[in-house]
Amino acid sequence: MEEMKKAKVIFQPSGRRGEVDLGLNLIEASRQLGVDIEALCGEKKVCGKCKVRIEEGLFEKYGVNSSRGHVSEWQPEEGKFINGQEREAGFRLACCCKLAGDVLVFVPEESRAGKQVVSKAARDIHIEHNPAVKLYYVEMAEPSFEKPTGDFERVMDELRREHGLEHLRVDYLALLRLPDVIRQGKFKVTAAVWMDKEVIRFWPGKVTDYYGMAIDIGTTTVAAYFCNLATMEVITTVSMMNPQCKYGEDVMSRITYHMMNPGGLERMSADMIEGLNSLVAQACEFTHPPKVKKKDEKGKTVKDEAGNPVMVEAPEEGKTYARLKPGDLVDMTIVCNTAMHHILLKLNPEYVGMAPFPPVVHHSLDIRARDLGLSIHESSFVHVLPNEAGFVGADNVGVLIAEEPYKSDQMQLIIDIGTNGELVLGNKEKLISSSCATGPALEGAQLSYGMRAAPGAIERIKIDPATHEVDYKVIGRDAWRSFSKPEEMQTKGICGSGILDVLAELYLSGVILKSGKFSSEQKSNRTRVNPDTKQPEFVIAWKEETSIGRDVVVSQKDVRQIQLGKGALYCGCKLMMRRMGVDKVDVVKIAGAFGTHVDRQKALIMGLFPDCAIDHIVSVGNAAGDGARAALLNREKRVEANWVARNVEYIELTVEKDFQQQFMEAMHIPHMKDDFPHLESVVPEEVLKQK
């Protein structure tokens, strides 16, 4: 009966999991597993900050059958912070839930104490101002018996005369509002015109600012850029976990979910649409500044006649925005991988998951917001960028139109590492693309102490080759371990960007060999055999340096996982170079959060991608999102996207000659002399000599 006293608990989105004593509350469980849930009041049930959602369902990957019934009963205090709808959706206060069985707990962004470091901020890339939706202002004469022309033709005549717009259509729902708008504006009207083809909205009088959103839907996270389409300014960036994560962490398991569950596709799509609507609402909320008490010049609170303080809005310094509603957004662009694309749009994803992986559609789509159930202006179009192939989707097209390798003389290798790795190689002569199954390890998932990039995650490490002593740095603390007291570190795990750093150091210090195996010669007690798994492991942080009460280690199995991921990527790059007929690349661009944090030299040492001069390895941030933003603000980028999606040659790596052989070899840490001349000076002689 001993084992009945523990419950399996998984916290999402961090993915931290483990077994915890029954009867503990979720705040206590989160501490044990290294997850920080906001709990300002110290579990006194009065701050309401520790809102979490208990998921229902069988999560096979974890062997967990999660149920809302596996935590203690609803408490009246929770009702103060959780409304009926939220309760229906499974929300609880973590401090009020005692464990009675296995659960999967989703911790919303706002409940995370150490908020995740989202590296999806908009980059400052150059975009020509030429949005798909443009505003045109016209003034007209009122109807008379001499000229009783109808309202629509009256506006059209002026749009033609003043702005040269011919043959405009009008969306039916926009037309419905015209007769009242035109009179409200005293025959002065602003029209929003989509692609110089169709009027999607009329406003009375003159309007100048108008808004749109560019969205990057990743398998795990969704980032959105809320833009002023007149000024191109990014008003705010908002993000969320992909709400489909509960149906499966990777694309294949979501496709499987669709195939096994009638209505599953509709459910996943509806969840994403609801999520996008909440992102839109969240972005609009940003334009509703909090109210503060109005002060006079002496700093005294101004009061109204009744003696109540007068409240005024407190906008961010130097910024004033219109108070916007979702209906104020008149354009949206979306990038995502092909599977996410199909699931979002309810396009049957079954065939894109089966060889030869044909998507339902490559070309970009312009779908009326109301047909998708999106809350932005009903007549507006959502522009979904084109797919290259089954495994290289619109997100990769987004990267391409942001980076424009097809305009370059240089042979560029562009790597976008997510759960899936997407590769593009080429220059203005030719572009080829492929995808490789890098797996979750390079993102830090499914490793013993892997975690997302959040405070407490190890992001840098040094191992002394002589003593195997360790120094490291965690996110959220500037001082390295060697300059800190142990208890100041509050280490929790290792994040994706840190993992390659760790591996490279393990290799450079001789802890592991070229093959990835732990060396039999070890120089400290940090190398040991795990009593449960009987596998060797290396201690990075001792228990007393952590906030989780256990040593943070890297195991032999962790090393293998990373080798599988990096091997898939390296092998993909090499096969593409072979196809292209080149033996070196001029530039390596790394897209995504991974690129932002990875140590380029150590990535090279590990053989993540082929040799390249260090200063020609560049991080391009969330280039997919930048591409979505470029397409939002410049309609020519949409044309370019369709062109490039059609003109990139997709290579299916798994059917390439000797793929298996190449993949096996790529798993090893590379021979520096032969393959990485740029690294010769960096790697110690004795390490290079390893077999």
Added chain:
Amino acid sequence: MEEMKKAKVIFQPSGRRGEVDLGLNLIEASRQLGVDIEALCGEKKVCGKCKVRIEEGLFEKYGVNSSRGHVSEWQPEEGKFINGQEREAGFRLACCCKLAGDVLVFVPEESRAGKQVVSKAARDIHIEHNPAVKLYYVEMAEPSFEKPTGDFERVMDELRREHGLEHLRVDYLALLRLPDVIRQGKFKVTAAVWMDKEVIRFWPGKVTDYYGMAIDIGTTTVAAYFCNLATMEVITTVSMMNPQCKYGEDVMSRITYHMMNPGGLERMSADMIEGLNSLVAQACEFTHPPKVKKKDEKGKTVKDEAGNPVMVEAPEEGKTYARLKPGDLVDMTIVCNTAMHHILLKLNPEYVGMAPFPPVVHHSLDIRARDLGLSIHESSFVHVLPNEAGFVGADNVGVLIAEEPYKSDQMQLIIDIGTNGELVLGNKEKLISSSCATGPALEGAQLSYGMRAAPGAIERIKIDPATHEVDYKVIGRDAWRSFSKPEEMQTKGICGSGILDVLAELYLSGVILKSGKFSSEQKSNRTRVNPDTKQPEFVIAWKEETSIGRDVVVSQKDVRQIQLGKGALYCGCKLMMRRMGVDKVDVVKIAGAFGTHVDRQKALIMGLFPDCAIDHIVSVGNAAGDGARAALLNREKRVEANWVARNVEYIELTVEKDFQQQFMEAMHIPHMKDDFPHLESVVPEEVLKQK
């Protein structure tokens, strides 16, 4: 208390009304008022044929406050024939409803014993076959690693290669079905393409027949032509009363209803959409032939293994149709007047009802069926033809593209008489149009014994000039009065097409004068003074010849009503001719049911329109509906319609110089010598001499 024993009862759509004793059932009431309700079982409550709908509301025009509570309680027998939804909508069996107060009763088409003679059958006009929606069949190779092209592009490539179609869009909802359709058809697919621009539907395999509907929405009646778009065949014609009649009989009262009732516009629109959906369902029902017992060659019933008779479909002789559902219709065209257009589409009709009467839009509209809530295929477009002006709508454009006066050398006058009169004058050089308020009299409404064209309605009459004796003919009986026994006539009233006949005879026989006044010289007891109104009246049919138990008469007031209508029309024609600078027309075309039944010579005698050779006066039937059908089957007609709507010059008659003077003069019966040389031989000398 005496007056409390009577209830006001109005039957729609016939418009027959009167006071009836309380306690009578609705079948009895209908007999008293000359309305025939089907009652096969003789009021035994077992046939269910006498279904009627009791309307709720205040009908100001009639001074009737109708309520479902004004008839006796629901009886269990009614439940056998009336389902819950119908009961909710106010349906009852007429034989089960005893009168307890004032009611307005709607008698649906199927419950009318003497079904209305609808003259809206499709004419055999020449139409080029070039529908807006066309089918294209393609066969494709299956995806392979060499060519893993997506489903949509795979179809598009073949449509381009085989059929030369470039740059096709696809409706999102059509795309959703593609991946399954393409595999179900084993990579053979038929695509329905709208205007060579957008795919609106995919079918697996090869499809040849496909369907659409052309609709003519009149203020009072709605007619629909259900067509095979491949063969141009009119499969069936269906019609109904305009369900908006309950909000007001004419367009102005419906516009007023919108202005006085929040949500009134949406209610009227929803009623029409529901009505159109029922027309579509009714047309589809026609393709579901009744089942009959299968017979062998000896005429014996074939039975199945269980001994039950085998049932087979019994299609109409020589016709076999696919069993169609509303979703099988992929195109629809609509014509209607401008007010009906606006109300159908929920476009604010307030301004089109106020000088200078600007419509919200002139140009034709293509509206997605799903945006209107129509039950035809969700991706299909409904094409609403363009409006000329506030009082000359898409129905007139329909007439024009059916009659094509703009291709003729002859000066044509085209008259469409409904509640409103619409006039077009011109030839290939120039076209002008106008509208005139003919009022309801020319349709037989609002006259003492006016009624719709249905069995029992007087349609032809002769009055002996010497004796003022009367002979007449009613719809539904071939023999004239003089060849029948009185009780065989079963006369009920006078229909619109008969009314001008009656008036012309009254004039030619000297019963009335040129001014319309009853002559003081009368030759029979048929002329008398009504004791209630103190006005003169002329008896057409004596009580014993009628089924309503009263004499059918034409009163002085009736004559005035008709004069007002015909005067408006004649004055409009003359003012347009003055504008055009012509003093005669080559051809007069009369559209609508009125044209089909009117005696051309008698219409000329009454001065309904300017002089023209009798054989150049032609009836063109439901030319508006023909125009809708032409636009359904030939997309070039849509272009032509927009061209003509823009190029007809609309004349607002009421602001023309000396309009009042002209109108007053036009009310008189005309001077034959001066204005109607074609009639000189027809009208007796002594009548012509009248002042």
